[in-house]
Amino acid sequence: MQRPSSKRTHGRKNRLKKSSSSSYESGFPTGDHELFTTFSWDDQKVRRVFIRKVYTILLIQLLMTLGVVALFTFCDPIKDYVQANPGWYWASYIVFFVTYLTLACCSGPRRYFPWNLILLTIFTLSMAYLTGMLSSYYNTTSVLLCLSITALVCFSVTVFSFQTKFDFTSCQGVLFVLLMTLFFSGLILAILLPFQYVPWLHAVYAALGAGVFTLFLAFDTQLLMGNRRHTLSPEEYIFGALNIYLDIIYIFTFFLQLFGTSRE
Template sequence: MCPTCPQKSSGAKLDMSCFSSFSGSSPNYGSGFSGDTETLTTFSWDDRSVRRVFIRKVYSILLIQLLVTVAIVALFTFCEPVQTYIQANPAWYWASYAVFFITYLILACCSGPRRYFPWNLILLSIFTLSMAYLTGMLSSYYNTKSVLLCLGITALVCLSVTLFSFQTKYDFTSCQGVLFVMLMVLLFSGIILAILLPFKYVPWLQAIYAVLGAIVFTMFLAFDTQLLMGNRRYAMSPEEYIFGALNIYLDIIYIFSFLLQIFGSSRE
């Protein structure tokens, strides 16, 4: 494993690509793929048109993912028969979680499938549907007004962070060590919380965990956004538009999930 690779694990994200350096250009976030072998590649981000096309492609895919997710969340939130069915059949939840985990590992760890059309889009579609189901089922346990409130807050937070990341001179891609440490704190806090919950529910501890999670993934959103820009310390390869959309989509979903735990109120 490359010692400079930022890692996001345990229900979070896992970036398995390595950074390559090249004199006179930004290092690429991600490894190149040529034939049956995987090699580190270099790419000059001086070509503004290539960078614009790459960013446009990432956000076009992301927009479709978010529209599908919002549609499923709305269905699970407003349609009572659907709510009753999915809550009475938790097997679908675990099946969706298994599909989410498998497709995520394939897309995150294997550069071939995520770059080879049309398998990359097929895998991403399956991943998005499974993640949307998980998010929709989580939302079904909360009051409708709470879900709408958290959707609005998430939209405002993500829009603000994205605009700030594009405009600021501060380089979030150089803070991977800090982000990794914060993620490890979140990971072990989650493990402790999972051990304590069967014995006693501690509301304030759950709230602190949710606030920490929202902060961590908001910072990851800024980090992943700047990886797309190409004029920072680390940059994502232009071939990794699927990987870029995957990362930002997960950041947004996790932010929404943690905000739901903070501001959401359970259905009566």
Template structure:
């Protein structure tokens, strides 16, 4: 009897224990109800961690990520005798502004000297008669122009170190101004003034457009090179044909092509100075930048003279 009582009495205890263990298992396996929006967005809910923290997943895959600190800029990655064109970092905006101001200051002096010499050779009859009767000065100035241009374009040392860079640029500017003035002396005074005005308007418009447009002219190097080769070989053919017979329409086509090409070069060189395009010019190359833009403007003026100018009788 006692055993039966004990066994009977033990069953409920075991059944209660089993029910308690089953209740614990059920409570462990059943997920808790998610918090409401008010609970989750409240201050207590945020502190309690109602929402799990976001996963730290990068925005780009590892093969597509580029560390900005490792990209080359003005202060690193380029030194001494390296490429003139570099990649641009907008951390150097102040450096770029000073660079642009320096280039256009030098360019203004170059254009002022050139316009003064052109005016002297155009309006002063004794000077005009002397230079036209002595063509040896023309070839001498052309040789000086060619030598100084090669030095400034090909040698990074002389064009970067003061005062040799300014001395060479001054000699180059004087020789190029003499060539331009002698060319202008063979044209009518009104034609020279007209072409000066057209050149000023075109260059100003192209410069403003290059600063404002989103189109990247620095990525058009291949097209500019092809057009330059077309202009070069057209000039050779024209030089061969001119001694036998003068062809006015061929001369005009050549001048129009040259004016269009160097107008595009002006936009190209202007955007190289800006720095927010695919290619940029190093701030150490302010002499080279002024040299390029000055040559573009002089070539545009020379081709406009051939298009719109009328020769003196």
């Protein structure tokens, strides 16, 4: 079973761009737009519709993932099957990687119905399988504990991001440095792991990963708000849900590595 490592840091180095203003129809803009904009949203209705759409999609994604994690954790026959067949893990990882790159890098598929929802569903199911398989290696109490910690942390960060005057979207440089630190730490762990497992080093890596993606959760949350230095285009509700979902899943998996107890 492969531990989450530096692979999970891919796709995070998207460039911030400017976009021109445009007219809106049914709460969303028409025409071609860039991924990010430095213009504030004057239309409060557009902002509310956009945020509501992102969090509705995010809730569905999290419920799907929670269902798979619960199935893999509580159902012993399924747990034994997925652990005995690691090929499904690698197949899911390939599906996850391809769909993520498609949604993150190609504006067409992620903006146009129904391809955006089809790709997002496939992406969510593959990520849910990866998360569920990882959870199957930990005892039930550890999984429930880490789910609770993740929920509390994500709720607190989300509320803080909406209330604070501090602008996380202006800290791309700091986040990039932290991401590179996490990447090279994971690389070192991947090299050392075949020779010797170092518990304290793995714990430091897990704590660093949880901290980095907690900051990314604050960053991605404020991109939705429309009153910061950089904001996400209202057309990019799929991209917004995708990023916040990944932040939450990564926080959970790092907490699981940090606090979880393996099954005997």
